[in-house]
Amino acid sequence: MVAGIESQNQASLHLHQSLGFVVTAQMPQVGTKFGRWLxxxxxxxxxxxxxEPDAIG
Incomplete structure (x- = not known):
């Protein structure tokens, strides 16, 4: 399962971490809101x- 969370949303990051999610990637400046980059x-x-996946062939 994958979650995409705005990086400054500490409450959501903490909630997901408490449920067992781990950070896999970070993407800078993917959008703007209220005049600031997110x-x-x-x-x-x-x-x-x-x-292990099954061998092919």
Whole structure:
């Protein structure tokens, strides 16, 4: 599961972290609001255990 959160939104970042999400990427200046640039933080939660993909062929 992936969440895209405005980087200054500490409450949302903390909430997602408390639910097990981890930061996977940050993108600077992806948009503007009220005359200021906004950065975007992506967080990810692994929903199940990953296994090796099946061999092709």
């Amino acid at each position: 950065d975007l933080t992506f967080m990810q939660l692994q929903l199940d255990e990953r296994t």
